Amino acid sequence: NAGVTQTPKFQVLKTGQSMTLQCAQDMNHEYMSWYRQDPGMGLRLIHYSVGAGITDQGEVPNGYNVSRSTTEDFPLRLLSAAPSQTSVYFCASSRSSGTAGTQYFGPGTRLLVL
Amino acid sequence: AQSVTQLGSHVSVSEGALVLLRCNYSSSVPPYLFWYVQYPNQGLQLLLKYTTGATLVKGINGFEAEFKKSETSFHLTKPSAHMSDAAEYFCAVTHDNYGQNFVFGPGTRLSVLP
Numbered sequence: 001n002a003g004v005t006q007t008p009k010f011q012v013l014k015t016g017q018s019m020t021l022q023c024a025q026d027m028n029h030e031y032m033s034w035y036r037q038d039p040g041m042g043l044r045l046i047h048y049s050v051g052a053g054i055t056d057q058g059e060v061p062n063g064y065n066v067s068r069s070t071t072e073d074f075p076l077r078l079l080s081a082a083p084s085q086t087s088v089y090f091c092a093s094s095r096s097s098g099t100a101g102t103q104y105f106g107p108g109t110r111l112l113v114l
Numbered sequence: 115a116q117s118v119t120q121l122g123s124h125v126s127v128s129e130g131a132l133v134l135l136r137c138n139y140s141s142s143v144p145p146y147l148f149w150y151v152q153y154p155n156q157g158l159q160l161l162l163k164y165t166t167g168a169t170l171v172k173g174i175n176g177f178e179a180e181f182k183k184s185e186t187s188f189h190l191t192k193p194s195a196h197m198s199d200a201a202e203y204f205c206a207v208t209h210d211n212y213g214q215n216f217v218f219g220p221g222t223r224l225s226v227l228p
Contacts, residue, residue, distance in 0.1 A: 004157075033216070040123065042204060042218035043158075090157060102148070103216060105157040 001026050004106035006091050012112045013081040021076040021109050023091030031094045032074040033103070036060065036087040043090065049074055081113045116141050118205050118219035126225040133177075133192040135222050137205030140186065145207040147188040149179055152202045152221075161203070164188065175199070200226045 007022045025032065033048035035058075045058030049068040063085060065077040074093075078085060088110050092103040121136040139145060146165050150158040162173025169181040175198075179190045188205060205219040 035218075040220055042118075042220045044218075045216065092158075102160060102163060105150075105159075107157045108155075 003027065004091055004093055004104050006089075006106035006109050008109060009107070010110045010112075012114065013078070014114055015081060015083060017081050019078050019081065021078075021089055021091075021111075023074045023076065023106060024072050025074075025091075025093040025104070026072065027093060027095075027104070028071060029093035029095050029104075030071070031103075032068065033058070033092050034064070034066065034074070034076045035090045035092065036085075037090060037108075038087050046076065046089075078111075081111075083113045085111065086113045087111060116145065116207055116209075116215065116217045118207055118217055120203075120205055120219040120222045122222055123220065124223045124225065126227060127195045128227050129197055130194050133190070133195045133199065133224065135190040135203050135205075135224065137179075137188045137190065137219060138186055139188065139205075139207045141207065141209070143209065144181070144183055145209045147179075147181060148206040148208075149173065149177070149188075149190050150204045150206060152204065154201070158204065161190070195224075195226045197226050197228065200224055 004025045030051045034046040035043040037043050044060050047066040049055045088108050090108050091106040094103045117140045119138050148163045149161040152158050162171045164171045164181045172178045177192045202221045202223045204221045208216045
């Protein structure tokens with residue numbers, strides 16, 4: 001199993017540009033989520049999905065969109081990038097039961113918005 | 115809302131010394147508790163978790179943590195630090211199997227001095 005994969009690893013954007021961060025998992029996990037990591041703030045939940053076709057907002061959803069058309073993929077879209085979105089983004093997945101919420105994380109995407 | 119505090123954003127220990135990283139949570143109902151480790155430029159890896167049962171939990175790389183309900187704490191320890199333990203450590207809590215309400219602490223950076 002590849003686990004949770006994310007692309008790209010690093011991206012530079014100009015203010016106002018849009019882009020999609022890709023996330024895929026091959027563990028047949030129902031639950032997937034996106035976090036952003038900023039210094040001194042830990043990880044904050046952006047959006048999550050409990051299954052294909054179902055998404056919901058987390059703690060910091062503004063400026064981001066998600067969709068979940070398949071179990072495997074959960075892309076994160078930045079609609080109009082802003083410098084405040086400079087961060088490291090992590091995708092995670094977990095099973096619906098039996099794991100007490102244990103999440104498996106991808107390697108991250110480092111985003112710089114100029 | 116749940117919150118997680120980690121005392122000390124940066125902890126330094128000498129190689130061979132005891133490692134103690136503190137985690138306290140705010141919840142009237144005992145949650146599921148986790149410690150994750152993040153090595154430089156990598157994603158988060160699960161160190162250990164507490165769900166139910168024995169309050170002393172052993173994890174990978176010689177780490178262990180003890181759940182103390184009366185103190186709402188889940189401190190991480192390792193008897194003898196190794197240079198390879200240098201990383202950032204995150205405490206996290208959730209109350210559900212999905213981890214929908216996964217809340218992370220701000221992290222503690224551990225440095226190991228030769």
